[in-house]
Amino acid sequence: xxxxxxxxxxxxxxxxxxxxxxxxxxxxxxxxxxxxxxxxxxxxxxxxxxxxxxxxxxxxxxxxxxxxxxxxxxxxxxxxxxxxxxxxxxxxxxxxxxxxxxxxxxxxxxxxxxxxxxxxxxxxxxxxxxxxxxxxxxxxxxxxxxxxxxxxxxxxxxxxxxxxxxxxxxxxxxxxxxx
Amino acid sequence: xxxxxxxxxxxxxxxxxxxxxxxxxxxxxxxxxxxxxxxxxxxxxxxxxxxxxxxxxxxxxxxxxxxxxxxxxxxxxxxxxxxxxxxxxxxxxxxxxxxxxxxxxxxxxxxxxxxxxxxxxxxxxxxxxxxxxxxxxxxxxxxxxxxxxxxxxxxxxxxxxxxxxxxxxxxxxxxxxxxxxxxxxxxxxxxxxxxxxxxx
Numbered sequence: 001x002x003x004x005x006x007x008x009x010x011x012x013x014x015x016x017x018x019x020x021x022x023x024x025x026x027x028x029x030x031x032x033x034x035x036x037x038x039x040x041x042x043x044x045x046x047x048x049x050x051x052x053x054x055x056x057x058x059x060x061x062x063x064x065x066x067x068x069x070x071x072x073x074x075x076x077x078x079x080x081x082x083x084x085x086x087x088x089x090x091x092x093x094x095x096x097x098x099x100x101x102x103x104x105x106x107x108x109x110x111x112x113x114x115x116x117x118x119x120x121x122x123x124x125x126x127x128x129x130x131x132x133x134x135x136x137x138x139x140x141x142x143x144x145x146x147x148x149x150x151x152x153x154x155x156x157x158x159x160x161x162x163x164x165x166x167x168x169x170x171x172x173x174x175x176x177x178x179x
Numbered sequence: 180x181x182x183x184x185x186x187x188x189x190x191x192x193x194x195x196x197x198x199x200x201x202x203x204x205x206x207x208x209x210x211x212x213x214x215x216x217x218x219x220x221x222x223x224x225x226x227x228x229x230x231x232x233x234x235x236x237x238x239x240x241x242x243x244x245x246x247x248x249x250x251x252x253x254x255x256x257x258x259x260x261x262x263x264x265x266x267x268x269x270x271x272x273x274x275x276x277x278x279x280x281x282x283x284x285x286x287x288x289x290x291x292x293x294x295x296x297x298x299x300x301x302x303x304x305x306x307x308x309x310x311x312x313x314x315x316x317x318x319x320x321x322x323x324x325x326x327x328x329x330x331x332x333x334x335x336x337x338x339x340x341x342x343x344x345x346x347x348x349x350x351x352x353x354x355x356x357x358x359x360x361x362x363x364x365x366x367x368x369x370x371x372x373x374x375x376x377x378x379x
Contacts (some may be wrong), residue, residue: 010345030277117357123365132370150345153364160374166348170341177337 011097030075034094111157116149
């Protein structure tokens with residue numbers, strides 16, 4: 001998901017707020033939780049996007065959700081600001097922008113490692129080390145399994161894809177044969 | 180003046196010529212009857228008056244009439260001559276045209292024939308061009324269809340080859356080979372100097 005300037009602006013404001021309170025990690029996780037709830041609940045989205053529903057009622061619904069998830073005051077206030085500014089529908093985008101900015105601040109980057117069969121911990125560690133050496137940043141790995149790869153490993157880091165899968169090799173072979 | 184004198188002399192001459200037999204007749208009658216009577220003189224005088232009237236009144240008019248008739252006839256003759264000349268000219272023109280008619284007909288026939296030939300040539304050329312175009316289109320379509328079929332066939336063959344290859348690869352893949360492939364990948368990653376050097 002690409003980040004819009006608005007999402008980056010809100011994320012930057014939240015990052016600055018968290019710098020004061022030094023609770024980036026907690027806020028980040030709570031934002032992710034809310035974003036997941038938002039994306040999985042069409043009812044919640046419909047309610048929040050409905051212009052007929054009074055703002056007070058929307059606040060009330062959000063407050064109940066905050067109570068259930070035990071959100072920190074910073075998270076609560078930020079989400080209520082998004083609601084009042086009619087930006088709550090962009091919460092997923094803002095969450096992603098917040099994570100990106102936090103990663104940047106922490107000299108950290110995220111990589112997705114996908115393999116046809118589960119990799120051993122040692123293999124993941126070797127990949128992580130190699131990527132950290134190549135990027136000069138702390139790499140947070142997200143390991144996934146995709147049997148459609150047939151064999152091999154695919155690593156995505158930023159805009160770069162390091163594809164060593166059999167699926168891609170067969171695809172290359174197909175393109176080569178059809179030229 | 181001379182004309183009047185001449186005319187008077189001519190009248191007197193005519194009267195004398197006329198009266199001579201009359202006088203002779205009267206003398207004869209007189210001799211027969213013995214004298215020339217008043218009635219006879221009146222007849223003669225009456226006759227003379229008639230002659231004078233005829234000469235001085237009727238004759239000029241008759242002459243004028245005749246002169247006019249003459250002039251009219253002359254003019255009509257001239258006009259008739261002109262018309263005849265025109266008619267002759269037209270006749271000559273018609274004769275000339277008639278003489279050239281055969282040639283004209285032949286020329287028209289030749290023109291028609293030439294036009295027909297040109298039209299035939301044009302139609303043939305158009306038909307030839309159309310046929311060439313159709314042949315080219317058909318050839319192009321055949322080439323396209325052939326290329327399409329060839330591509331489809333190639334795709335089919337490639338798909339079968341790939342399916343067969345994939346099946347063989349899957350059959351040969353086991354935990355060991357998967358591990359080996361992952362290890363090769365990681366070694367490749369570890370040997371990189373930069374991220375964009377990676378080649379699968």
